[in-house]
Amino acid sequence: MSGGITLLVLGVALLLVWPLHNLVLAGFAWWRPRPGRTTPDRPPALRFWIVVPALNEELVVAATVRAALALDSERTPVRVLVVDDGSTDATPEILASIVDSRLHVLRRDPPNARQGKGEALNAAYRLIRDTAVAEGSERETVLGVIDGDGRGTPDMLREVAAFLSARDVGAVQCRVRIHNRRSLLGFLQDMEFSCVADASQSLRDVLGSVDLGGNGQFVRLTDLMRFGDSPWSACLVEDLELGLRLHLAGVRVRYATNAVITQQAVTDPRRLVRQRTRWGQGNLQCLRFLPRLVAARTVRTAALLDFAYYLVAPWLVVPMALLVLGLLGVTGYGWATGQTFGGLVADTADAPWALGLWLTALTAPGVLWGLVHRLRLRDEPLHRTVLVGLLYPAFLLLGALASTRALGRHLSGRNAWSKTERLVEEPVPA
Template identity: 30%
Template sequence: MLFYHMFLMQGGYLHFLQYKKTEKKWQDNRTSFPKVSVLVPAHNEEVVIEKTLEALSNLTYPNYLLEIIIINDNSSDRTGEIAESYARRFSYMKVIHTKPPNGGKGKSGALNIGLRESTGEIICVYDADNTPEPDAVFWLVQGLQNDNKAGAIVGKFRVTNANKNLLTRLINIETITFQWLAQAGRWFWFKMTTIPGTNFAIRRSILEELDGWDEKALSEDTELSFRVYDLGYYIRFFPSAITWEQEPETIRVWWKQRTRWARGNLYVIAKFFLHFFKLKNKKVGIDLIYFFFTYLLFFGGVLASHTIFILNLLLELELKLGLVSIALLVIGFLLFVTEELLALSFEKGQLTLKNIAIVILMYFTYSQMWIALVAYSTFLEIKRLMFKQEIKWDKTQRYEETPVKKDRSA
């Protein structure tokens, strides 16, 4: 997996060198502007929703072709009130208020409600803690208009609270690397990218053919990606479309959010592996194998290795590290550090001495936390299946934001 990631990072680097040329080409060859519906699912988001709506009101996309729909999904705070104040100011914004039994079921349900009320030819999605840059929607739409084979266009997200504490710095490095390695790398080599939960555009016709989002999926974005692939489309990563979002500031919040992600991805693996031979587009297997190796074999192998190491210390099994094992350990560490630093070099102001030190620390701390998290998530998913438990959506905690200087990528 480490060598495969090195392969992906090479693709990410090559995409980094090329995407500006594509940006210029699309800029010079502007197509017609279709009507766009921007969906913003929001449940108890009063802390962040105003800044999100302010950013959306500053989009450069033509207002008369823009429809921003805020789905106030069974909120018990001032989310609906704040959203309504913006709807009164901007004629292209409207608010949908949901209540049980149809509302309050989670993000997928809210998005499906918004989809039914929307009229746009293209659907964009932003989380309620996002502040997209003014031209974000423009670039997402241009991607679909200039590439008929693309079922969806995925932009880039950056961390608003990256400098809050050590955890947010670690998450910032993780998100940058994920996008330039897994997203850009897979796009360059395989024309595959995973739809994230925010900052993406998808053709309405595709969503209608797929009957919207899967309301049983905790990772509704990953699950949707596989169904888009199966229709024969690819998903394009285009980093010129940029949004900024919050990340967890405490371990507790991080653990809950990432557990939901991991459980959601395990659900996707099980769902599509069981029906693999029924899939029309067998290319989906590339991503299925990637997720399978990452969540089960890679993490499982590392967990087994750690377990053997600890048992050897406690029980004196007399196991010794051979030269091959030492070489692999060193190579693994160097590959990890090289990939992280290369990804940081793509973003202005990120390749600093402080971040280099954090990357080294990350290998021995943050990365090891993921192993425990995936093991825990796997246990929860097995228990859910055995006892037929209902899937529950856990909302990520938001924070009052401190203004930060936002630098575009180099």
């Protein structure tokens, strides 16, 4: 009987914890004031270098560079540095065709090229640092990272500059959205970034545990200079590691929900799993920072708990998946034999009610996020947001598969870096 009670408790926990977690997070997203214009009329004068790491980006790099140059203004002057990391397609020719004195191209050839995004960013950082020191502008310089498919909204830098006007703020992460969301898989990623991740990052902004993303991160040059010649590491999620290092150094990282950067979705499920495998493996690599975070006096308790959650969670995916499969197996066996295992498995008469309860618990969080997307962003029809909400559990299964592969790769010592493929550009939705 004690084993049955244990399984019953585990089953109830699995039934309730995930929906309650999403309900609390969605409630926080709804409780926040609706995003509006918060930038001051005259943000502090800062100089922005926008780094675009480029490896075989012929399909997207021209539009990305032009969009980055368009962010330039009197109060937020911009220079763009594209790191051509040994491209073998038409990327060099496309960059050469863009005539603009604010555009700089750093070509990296083998054997230095293709060592991962972190090394490409470090090469860009060293060039920018040396230039700023020579100009005497290192204290006013901000280094931003926009991926090869990234597009910033017109007022993005004004918002970033407003956050950096506080002396204790050294880095800002922008909100991410998807601009090719016509496919359901693309829209699912937009809901993930623009709603779920946005709510998580906004809560972390309160807790003091904002993490940097690979796209739309902005860091003061003087804070990057704390880490010598290589602020970014060879970690598969070099952005997350940099964020953790900044927190350990006592640098405050803020989240700008009104500063939006858009990027391409991965619309092929196999490629999506490959991308998320790399992300998951990078998270696993960053677990080594947890003891340092625990010992650090610069990290608040609430932030530490959040760091612990998202650094430990990837390690729990496989055991939780095995637990769920075990519970499903027990349920199937119980229905086949008529055993209830001390109440863990519903009897035949209660099976429809129990199945309906599980399906509700499984689908309710996704539908809730679909409604949040519709009511807060208002750029997709209701029927479509509800549909992707119902498909959200299947999307999470792809993530669980990727996490399982990531754990296998991590334990076997395979750390090869794989780039996300680009697609032919689609028009950006209004």
